[in-house]
Amino acid sequence: MDLEFSCKNCGGSVESEIADLADEPNIVCPDCGEEADPTQVADVAGAAEELLATASRLRGFHVRLDLDSAEDRPQVYDTIDEADDEEEEDLDEDEF
Numbered sequence: 001m002d003l004e005f006s007c008k009n010c011g012g013s014v015e016s017e018i019a020d021l022a023d024e025p026n027i028v029c030p031d032c033g034e035e036a037d038p039t040q041v042a043d044v045a046g047a048a049e050e051l052l053a054t055a056s057r058l059r060g061f062h063v064r065l066d067l068d069s070a071e072d073r074p075q076v077y078d079t080i081d082e083a084d085d086e087e088e089e090d091l092d093e094d095e096f
């Protein structure tokens, strides 16, 4: 299973196998050189491996997950992030 990382800085993306990330938790943006904290990358890879193992034990169904940490993060983290996140611009809805 691949994990796709998109750079918060420039939007560049990197894909990596979970198994590879467990060995070498290095994520570097190919476009701007932004680097992820290896400890945090290892945590993500570990959690994904655990989820995959748990999901594969489910009888009768396969599990497919579309996960986007930019959209699907739990509510509890929203409040924490508000403190250090830059102000997000309000996107104007189509105004006709």
Ligand SMILES: [Zn+2]
Binding pocket: 007, 008, 009, 010, 011, 012, 029, 030, 031, 032, 033, 034
């Ligand atoms: Zn980047």
